[in-house]
Amino acid sequence: MPVEPMVSPVPSRLLPPLILFGLTLGLTLAGILARPIESLSLFWPVNAVLAGVLLRNPRQASPVGFALVYLAMVLADLACGSAWQPALWFNLCNLGAIATIWYLMARLPRLHRRLRTPHGTLCLFGACAAGAMVAATLACVMATPWFEESLRATWLAWFSEQFSTSVLVLPVLLTAPSPRALTRSGSDSQPIRLAPLLVLLGSLSLSIVFGGPGAIAFPIAALLWCALSYSAFLVSLLTLTAGSTLIVAVAQNLMHFSVPQSEPGVTTLMSARLGIAMLVLGPLVLACVSSANRSLMARLAHQATIDHLTGALSRSAFTRRANALLDDRQQHTPGLPLTLMMLDIDHFKAINDRHGHAVGDQVLRQFANTLQDHLHEGELFARLGGEEFVIVVPGLAPEQAKFTAERLRRAIQDLHATHAEQHLPITVSIGLAGCAANAPAPSLDLLLASADQALYRAKAQGRNRIEQAEAQRQVI
Known part of the structure; x- marks a missing residue:
């Protein structure tokens, strides 16, 4: 029937x-x-x-x-x-x-x-x-x-x-x-x-x-x-x-x-x-x-804190929050490990040159949304400029954070970005730097410089891969 x-x-x-x-x-x-x-x-x-x-x-x-x-x-x-x-x-x-x-x-x-x-x-x-x-x-x-x-x-x-x-x-x-506005602002309400x-x-x-x-x-x-x-x-x-x-x-x-x-x-x-x-x-x-x-x-x-295109933290907001996180670690939780990841979209300039900046902006938004879907509360995510992003993961040393970085790399590799019914392959290279448990944390500038060197090696060795800072390998 x-x-x-x-x-x-x-x-x-x-x-x-x-x-x-x-x-x-x-x-x-x-x-x-x-x-x-x-x-x-x-x-x-x-x-x-x-x-x-x-x-x-x-x-x-x-x-x-x-x-x-x-x-x-x-x-x-x-x-x-x-x-x-x-x-x-x-x-x-x-x-x-x-x-x-x-x-x-x-x-x-x-x-x-x-x-x-x-x-x-x-x-x-x-x-x-x-x-x-x-x-x-x-x-x-x-x-x-x-x-x-x-x-x-x-x-x-x-x-x-x-x-x-x-x-x-x-x-x-x-x-x-409206009821929708009340629901949306309910979690952000402050005491009267x-x-x-x-x-x-x-x-x-x-x-x-x-x-x-x-x-x-x-x-x-x-x-x-x-x-x-x-x-x-x-x-x-x-x-x-x-x-x-x-x-x-x-x-x-x-x-x-x-x-x-x-x-x-x-x-x-x-x-x-x-x-x-x-x-x-x-x-x-x-x-x-x-x-x-x-x-x-x-x-x-909001404009000073959030990047308008991707929804990630702006560079200045990231600097303030990351420095505050490092200061808090030094004063209250000196034994907490920490990892900083530098991420760069592979061949992004070629996407812009071939398909135009509007498509490039769409790729940046999809890239950022995918990463945010895979991050946890307490992790800082920011756009430093162009196609370069940074993530700070408290509680994980660089050696353990490799698993998180690999999960993010695969999520980006599986990202389906299309333009004019044409598939646009997107991959990311990642450089890691940080400190192990009970080890003194370097300054933010030093962490960024070390992660940037590791990112450069990842790109030089073929892209779509993860590299760890040399100094961190010796510490761990």
């Missing part, structure tokens, strides 16, 4: 829109249930979260996607007992804020859109302000049947809440690393400095204890310190935490925050929201600048 081939299931195209619909429905229900009865929400993060989701998933930012968001919001309102007229209109206000923020931010380059530049952060503040204005204006159009306050008070209430919540929530979503975080928590406590309008500025120094110490994503989380804490404290009258009512409709909470939203601008911009500087320094350090 014939066996039918197994077919992998194709991901459904309906799944992402359904996820967007379910996310909107859940967020809206949570926001409705959390707000006070017959009052606007203290926080309404739904709009900011959905704008961030659509910016991070542009395929869902389609007419169908926006229609699903609106439908889910309306259904959530109706399920919680709202009449259909306010449900339709107020969620149109929410949709207007989401669409405005998305429209303005989606036109920025990805670097700005992900808040990796100060310009992107400033643009985000402008987009949040525009989205809040659209929502507040639409709310005022139909405010009379449902609000007792004046149009001015209604507009300020909507604007202050939408603007402050968007400014606090959106940076977290836009700077959040606790001092800036503890100072921030202390300053927030002092804000509540002292109270008054000026108290909302107490955490600014700690937030700036955090911006210099942490990633933009972590700083965004901290600004969200600090800002929401201060807004709740003001709303609950824990800070004795009062505003002179010289302007009709301006309440304490409105003033606090706007002040706190503008307060986090400085730390977010500084976090972008600091992250950009750290990335630049990391790239410069």
Whole structure:
């Protein structure tokens, strides 16, 4: 009986829109249930979260996607007992804020859109302000049947809440690393400095204890310190935490925050929201600048350490690490044997002359990758220049390291490099130098000179072979 081939299931195209619909429905229900009865929400993060989701998933930012968001919001309102007229209109206000923020931010380059530049952060503040204005204006159009306050008070209430919540929530979503980036950086993660975080928590406590309008500025120094110490994503989380804490404290009258009512409709909470939203601008911009500087320094350090073509250590980086290894051996493990191998690709100039430098670069990359696949942790591998490479093997004397060198020679000989369907034979000559156990180690310069002499003999005697330094033969 014939066996039918197994077919992998194709991901459904309906799944992402359904996820967007379910996310909107859940967020809206949570926001409705959390707000006070017959009052606007203290926080309404739904709009900011959905704008961030659509910016991070542009395929869902389609007419169908926006229609699903609106439908889910309306259904959530109706399920919680709202009449259909306010449900339709107020969620149109929410949709207007989401669409405005998305429209303005989606036109920025990805670097700005992900808040990796100060310009992107400033643009985000402008987009949040525009989205809040659209929502507040639409709310005022139909405010009379449902609000007792004046149009001015209604507009300020909507604007202050939408603007402050968007400014606090959106940076977290836009700077959040992808799961792949988290997996890739998990092994390289460094311990987080606790001092800036503890100072921030202390300053927030002092804000509540002292109270008054000026108290909302107490955490600014700690937030700036955090911006210099942490990633933009972590700083965004901290600004969200600090800002929401201060807004709740003001709303609950824990800070004795009062505003002179010289302007009709301006309440304490409105003033606090706007002040706190503008307060986090400085730390977010500084976090972008600091992250950009750290990335630049990391790239410069990588370029100074790693050969860009082969991925091996550069000559200068190898010199530093090899000297450090020899110094450590002399001070802590004087009995440890050590071997230095000098490797040179045979007839490499002929490959360049016959096939061009692009093919030569391809051969260098394949050569280096093959060697790296056969090396162990703790062994140094570097490109000295051209087709010449060097390997330092701690723990093996030259006599024992011959077996390692032979394994590498065979791996290169078996390397299948092709160009224009033509096989390119690649072989390597290797020179060894080093010191046996309990023997004093020569300087790096002497090891390199001895290995280079052995390499010269290997080439003179026919190439594709291994030779050991004469001085090392006498020592062993």
